[in-house]
Amino acid sequence: MSAGSAEVEIALVKGGRTKIRYPAVLLADDGVRLTVRAPWAAPGVRDFGFVRFEPGDVFTEHYWRDRWYAVKEVRAGDGTLKGWYCDVTRPAVVAADGASVVVEDLDLDLWVSGDGREVLRLDEDEFAASGLAASDPEAAGRAVRALDELAALGRDGLRGLLEGDVPPGLSAG
Structure with missing residues (x-):
C-alpha cells in the first residue's frame, strides 16, 4: 500500500x-x-468545554505498535490548529495487509491545546471505575505511565514526539 x-x-x-x-x-x-x-467521524458536534469537535475538522492520527497511546492532531476545516487529543490505548494492532487498525481505548485521555497553554488530564474517574487495575494490573500500570509520559511531552505541544525526537518510554513487550 502506498501512503x-x-x-x-x-x-x-x-x-x-x-x-x-x-x-x-x-x-x-x-x-x-x-x-x-x-x-471528524462522529455525527454532529462534540463540545468538551475546552474544545469542540465538529464536521469539517480534520484529524491527523498517529498510532504506535509499541506504545500505549495514540495522538490525534485536530485542525479546523480552515487549517487552524485546535490541539492534540491523546488516547491512552494498548499498542495498535495493524492488519498484515495494512488495511485496518484496531486500537483498544483504556479510558485515560489527554488534551493539549494548540497554543500549548493547556495540558488537561481527562477521564481518570472513568479509568478508576473501569476495573482495569484489578483485572489487569500490568496494563493499568502501563496506562498510567503512558498518561504521565504524554502529560510531560504535552508541555512542548507533542512536537518532539510527532517528529520522532523522543525515544519510546513504554514498549509493548
Whole structure:
C-alpha cells in the first residue's frame, strides 16, 4: 500500500465493543508508527468545554505498535490548529495487509491545546471505575505511565514526539 492513496479502516474498541469505526487515508507507516488522516467521524458536534469537535475538522492520527497511546492532531476545516487529543490505548494492532487498525481505548485521555497553554488530564474517574487495575494490573500500570509520559511531552505541544525526537518510554513487550 502506498501512503497518501490507501484507505485504512480505524476501529476504536472499548470494553470489548467497537466504539467507532471509520475510514482514513494512510499518510505513512514506518513499521512502528502509522499515521493517517480522517475527517471528524462522529455525527454532529462534540463540545468538551475546552474544545469542540465538529464536521469539517480534520484529524491527523498517529498510532504506535509499541506504545500505549495514540495522538490525534485536530485542525479546523480552515487549517487552524485546535490541539492534540491523546488516547491512552494498548499498542495498535495493524492488519498484515495494512488495511485496518484496531486500537483498544483504556479510558485515560489527554488534551493539549494548540497554543500549548493547556495540558488537561481527562477521564481518570472513568479509568478508576473501569476495573482495569484489578483485572489487569500490568496494563493499568502501563496506562498510567503512558498518561504521565504524554502529560510531560504535552508541555512542548507533542512536537518532539510527532517528529520522532523522543525515544519510546513504554514498549509493548
